[in-house]
Amino acid sequence: MFKITTKTIVAIGLGAAIFMLLFMYVKVPSPIPETSFQTAYGLSAFFATLFGPIAGALISFIGHALNDAVQYGSVWWSWVIASGVSGFIFGFAFNRTKVEDGVFDGKDILTFNIIQIIGNVVSWVVVAPVLDILIYQEPVNLVFTQGLAAAGMNIISAGVIGTLLLVAYAATRTKKGSLKKK
Amino acid sequence: MVLMDKKAIIEFDHFSFQYYSQAEPTLHDINLKIYPGEKILIVGPSGSGKSTLGHCINGLIPFSYKGEITGSLTIKGQDTRELNIFELSKKVGTVLQDSDGQFVGLTAGEDIAFALENDCVRQDVMHERVRKVAQMVDMDTLLKSSPFELSGGQKQRTSLAGVMIDEVDILLFDEPLANLDPATGKRAIEIINDIHCNSTKTVLIIEHRLEDVLHRDVTRVIVLDEGRIIADMDAHSLVCSDLLRKTGIREPLYITALKYAGVKVTCDMQPGYIETLKTDSAGEAVRSWYKAIHPEKRINTNPSIIKMEQVSFSYDGIRKVLQDINIDIREGEMVSLVGKNGAGKSTLSKLLCGFEKEDDGIIRYFGEDIREKTIKERAEIIGLVMQNPNQMISKAMIYDEVALGLRLRSVPEEEIKPRVEKVLKICGLEPFIDWPISALSYGQKKRVTIASILVLDPKILILDEPTAGQDYRHYTDIMEFLVEINKLGVTIILITHDMHLMLEYTPRAIVLSEGKLIADTAASVVLTDEQVIEEANLKETSLFALAQHTGIANGTAFVQGFIDYERELKNR
Amino acid sequence: MSLKMKLFSYNIVDTFVHRLSGLTKLLCFLLLTFAVMYSYDLRVILFVMLFSFIVLYISKIKFSQIRTMVIYVLIFVITNAIISFFFSPEFGVEIYGTRHEIAHLFGKVYLTQEQLLYQVTKLFKYVSVIPLGMIFLLTTNPSEFASSINGVGVHYKAAYAVALTLRYFPDIQRDYRDISLAQQARGLDLSRKAKFTDRFKNALLIIIPLIFSTLDRIDLISNAMDLRGFGKGKKRTWYTFKKLDKQDILAIVLSALIFIGSLCVSAFVNHSRFYNPFI
Numbered sequence A: 001m002f003k004i005t006t007k008t009i010v011a012i013g014l015g016a017a018i019f020m021l022l023f024m025y026v027k028v029p030s031p032i033p034e035t036s037f038q039t040a041y042g043l044s045a046f047f048a049t050l051f052g053p054i055a056g057a058l059i060s061f062i063g064h065a066l067n068d069a070v071q072y073g074s075v076w077w078s079w080v081i082a083s084g085v086s087g088f089i090f091g092f093a094f095n096r097t098k099v100e101d102g103v104f105d106g107k108d109i110l111t112f113n114i115i116q117i118i119g120n121v122v123s124w125v126v127v128a129p130v131l132d133i134l135i136y137q138e139p140v141n142l143v144f145t146q147g148l149a150a151a152g153m154n155i156i157s158a159g160v161i162g163t164l165l166l167v168a169y170a171a172t173r174t175k176k177g178s179l180k181k182k
Numbered sequence B: 001m002v003l004m005d006k007k008a009i010i011e012f013d014h015f016s017f018q019y020y021s022q023a024e025p026t027l028h029d030i031n032l033k034i035y036p037g038e039k040i041l042i043v044g045p046s047g048s049g050k051s052t053l054g055h056c057i058n059g060l061i062p063f064s065y066k067g068e069i070t071g072s073l074t075i076k077g078q079d080t081r082e083l084n085i086f087e088l089s090k091k092v093g094t095v096l097q098d099s100d101g102q103f104v105g106l107t108a109g110e111d112i113a114f115a116l117e118n119d120c121v122r123q124d125v126m127h128e129r130v131r132k133v134a135q136m137v138d139m140d141t142l143l144k145s146s147p148f149e150l151s152g153g154q155k156q157r158t159s160l161a162g163v164m165i166d167e168v169d170i171l172l173f174d175e176p177l178a179n180l181d182p183a184t185g186k187r188a189i190e191i192i193n194d195i196h197c198n199s200t201k202t203v204l205i206i207e208h209r210l211e212d213v214l215h216r217d218v219t220r221v222i223v224l225d226e227g228r229i230i231a232d233m234d235a236h237s238l239v240c241s242d243l244l245r246k247t248g249i250r251e252p253l254y255i256t257a258l259k260y261a262g263v264k265v266t267c268d269m270q271p272g273y274i275e276t277l278k279t280d281s282a283g284e285a286v287r288s289w290y291k292a293i294h295p296e297k298r299i300n301t302n303p304s305i306i307k308m309e310q311v312s313f314s315y316d317g318i319r320k321v322l323q324d325i326n327i328d329i330r331e332g333e334m335v336s337l338v339g340k341n342g343a344g345k346s347t348l349s350k351l352l353c354g355f356e357k358e359d360d361g362i363i364r365y366f367g368e369d370i371r372e373k374t375i376k377e378r379a380e381i382i383g384l385v386m387q388n389p390n391q392m393i394s395k396a397m398i399y400d401e402v403a404l405g406l407r408l409r410s411v412p413e414e415e416i417k418p419r420v421e422k423v424l425k426i427c428g429l430e431p432f433i434d435w436p437i438s439a440l441s442y443g444q445k446k447r448v449t450i451a452s453i454l455v456l457d458p459k460i461l462i463l464d465e466p467t468a469g470q471d472y473r474h475y476t477d478i479m480e481f482l483v484e485i486n487k488l489g490v491t492i493i494l495i496t497h498d499m500h501l502m503l504e505y506t507p508r509a510i511v512l513s514e515g516k517l518i519a520d521t522a523a524s525v526v527l528t529d530e531q532v533i534e535e536a537n538l539k540e541t542s543l544f545a546l547a548q549h550t551g552i553a554n555g556t557a558f559v560q561g562f563i564d565y566e567r568e569l570k571n572r
Numbered sequence C: 001m002s003l004k005m006k007l008f009s010y011n012i013v014d015t016f017v018h019r020l021s022g023l024t025k026l027l028c029f030l031l032l033t034f035a036v037m038y039s040y041d042l043r044v045i046l047f048v049m050l051f052s053f054i055v056l057y058i059s060k061i062k063f064s065q066i067r068t069m070v071i072y073v074l075i076f077v078i079t080n081a082i083i084s085f086f087f088s089p090e091f092g093v094e095i096y097g098t099r100h101e102i103a104h105l106f107g108k109v110y111l112t113q114e115q116l117l118y119q120v121t122k123l124f125k126y127v128s129v130i131p132l133g134m135i136f137l138l139t140t141n142p143s144e145f146a147s148s149i150n151g152v153g154v155h156y157k158a159a160y161a162v163a164l165t166l167r168y169f170p171d172i173q174r175d176y177r178d179i180s181l182a183q184q185a186r187g188l189d190l191s192r193k194a195k196f197t198d199r200f201k202n203a204l205l206i207i208i209p210l211i212f213s214t215l216d217r218i219d220l221i222s223n224a225m226d227l228r229g230f231g232k233g234k235k236r237t238w239y240t241f242k243k244l245d246k247q248d249i250l251a252i253v254l255s256a257l258i259f260i261g262s263l264c265v266s267a268f269v270n271h272s273r274f275y276n277p278f279i
């Protein structure tokens, strides 16, 4: 599960690049004004499920850090680390679904989403606020409100985008000895 | 060359391989000996197992592709089962087809040094060796440039340097010519040849474009079909055998011409390479055949459908990618757009579709200025099929993919069904109508994307590299089907590096070079005009050489004659 | 959407800062960032800020390069300041344990000196690290990133992943744009007019081709890297690594001193992370 092959590394590198891109440009505006869903977390959940916790963690961490760097010129460590944690927890869906064998149905969808929800709750309702308090002494009630909102939004985008991506991916998988020439 | 010291450097012995997901083996009972210093060309139809064979040699099989191996493969006397991919990478250097995929460094220098970095070579040593190797492929002045500043050819050279940097004995090239413009491809073959001559390296080349590889000589040609070696002979005997036709590999054009002229191509004519071809006996036949052709004059008198006037464009506002382009295309025409890598061909197609906004100039559709039309509105008129099918496919099933455009336009389902089925029929995809796209070959995927555009019935169809990496059979399928829809009145613009395609299918060729239009005339003229060829990195066709060989003064007319003759054959 | 061919507009000017090794700059960046991260002493923070602005000046970074960043940051800190004030106007009082009212705004909301100090400190805490990041990003050759990250102790494989991100971001950005245009040409509506439920679907029509073509690319690239021996050893060297010289040592020592200084101030002067002038 924590094995690192060259493929994992490349997946991290390119995954982080897509994460960054989505983080910058592909926000789905939500019905609530001035807020939008980060499709990027759908992506990190997807990659984490395919490549494991390390990949998930580093994709979100690198992607988020570089995005901050490009946007603000510096890095908001509290939220970047939280992103990493979420990706790491998403990674526990790795090998717990049958997606690599081309099936991603009821049970797998459930597994994936439970893990995904845990990941988002832990990182946005626990890690991010606590770090905000430790580092920046932000008011407690403020950071937890923010955290809850973020968790909600990211659960939805990871849920919708992640699930749909995995379904689509499963459809492209081929089973052992299944390809026959006609 | 140190040939025939009887110790094989690569030896397949009753070797078979079956991919994990395949129902039966992809390579069957391969027996093959390759000796040090040989230069081997491996050809075969798409899907015949060429890359698979390559993967076995460089260790990607079984390291990265799982499957079942029987029999044995020994490299430099060691069984590959006892070697891991790292040990193998010290013996075999591989240049992959996709130079962007292979170019992992942020700059050319870093990419060339990549292998050394992994070996923990000291930095000063590293810089020294990089400089040396870079000189060999003359990249030494570009070591600091990033992939975006390099042309396709220069990227290829970088990859080459990258594998030559640790002294491997075997160099393996998988389709080194794909996506290179003709002249760059030609140069690539020359560079490979020089390396081969100036060293004792063993060279293996996997390639579809037989004639282009035979620009320099090879020791042997190995023909794969359905995972079996069906021929292992020198170029001459291969070309005069009927194997190429049988396996659906394109024979050199001059051979086709000779056959049209009724000449019996025999090995003693040394027909493998145009340079060695002896035509004394054939000259007469060719000349009389050429005289017999009565050129057909087909001038398209339809109104102009799309017109570019003084169009200029630049991505960054600094460097002009297109400059004062004037093009006028008539309804129902089939033209090809050619030019060197980075000339601006794809960019031009993006301008026509409104993907990019021209800086100045006018684009007209039937005389009407369409500059203000949105992407969506233009899409009603102009359909673009992009170079890489994977960039367009967003659905799992073929039917949905093709229907997508109509659904997004909220066309009622009951109307969608017949339209989709009709298009799938035209594209010969009917049998696969409810298949997952992932089960299709590259060529079939390409046709799916064409279908998904056709279904919106555009008046103009632009195809970017429709036949890249396709073998002759698929190539012919795609092209014949484009001719069909062209007959139905669709105007077709082909962006291509394939000079054969340009000659065979498009009477008119538009040539770009460094963003300027340098020629807009008959294909036969373009391919025989020294200066245009030079400027646009094109390659003179071997037909021209054949004309000279057989003492036909007007080479251009001869090439044109060949085209007319073929067209007659087809129309018959 | 602008297409940056390189992620950061790294400017090649020959200044003291540019000459430093990427590793040095990363180390200094981290040391100073953590210095302000830990301390809640306005004096320390202002000092670090002053220092980093001086370095910013030395490294000849043009304002045009950082304009957009500055705007984003200002928006962030201002909204943050306002929100956090209205969320808990008494937070400063809690922290400093005294209460000096300045003004009565409305209802139960008062403006206190403590709150003011707390918020001003926090604001500068955010702002002061910005120049540091910008300096690192804009004066370091992207080719040096990976070797620097590896240099501060991160495993070279993770470091190389960052290099790959920098290498392939522009490619992916270009793909993304081509794909979305192609889908729009097929009638995809990306405007806000689309129904909310459709927005996810439409986003997917672009993301799916992007991701799936990227998955193919991942196979290709990892094969290419395996074939050239990536990951065979415990260590690897770097073609672009810049060795440390006297100036680098100087810079590192200086930043280290500032870091330690900030810790000492908290430990021995303030006896807490906070500088409390009220008692």
Ligand SMILES: Nc1ncnc2c1ncn2[C@@H]1O[C@H](COP(=O)(O)OP(=O)(O)OP(=O)(O)O)[C@@H](O)[C@H]1O
Pocket (backbone or CB within 6 Å): B019, B020, B021, B022, B026, B044, B045, B046, B047, B048, B049, B050, B051, B052, B053, B065, B469
């Ligand atoms: N990773 C894989 N898993 C399963 N089957 C594969 C895989 N790669 C290739 N194949 C199958 O093996 C056969 C040979 O593929 P290969 O790529 O070697 O053909 P090729 O001769 O290189 O074709 P082309 O000229 O198009 O590259 C094809 O039928 C292909 O479907």
Ligand SMILES: Nc1ncnc2c1ncn2[C@@H]1O[C@H](COP(=O)(O)OP(=O)(O)OP(=O)(O)O)[C@@H](O)[C@H]1O
Pocket (backbone or CB within 6 Å): B148, B152, B315, B316, B321, B339, B340, B341, B342, B343, B344, B345, B346, B347, B348, C003, C174
């Ligand atoms: N999105 C882009 N942003 C910036 N520059 C670009 C972009 N796309 C292409 N270019 C540059 O514009 C020039 C023309 O590119 P284009 O893709 O049109 O060439 P081409 O003729 O299609 O080349 P090829 O035959 O290799 O496909 C190249 O120098 C390329 O680097």
Ligand SMILES: [Mg+2]
Pocket (backbone or CB within 6 Å): B050, B051, B052, B174
């Ligand atoms: Mg192949």
Ligand SMILES: [Mg+2]
Pocket (backbone or CB within 6 Å): B345, B346, B347, B387, B464
């Ligand atoms: Mg192109």
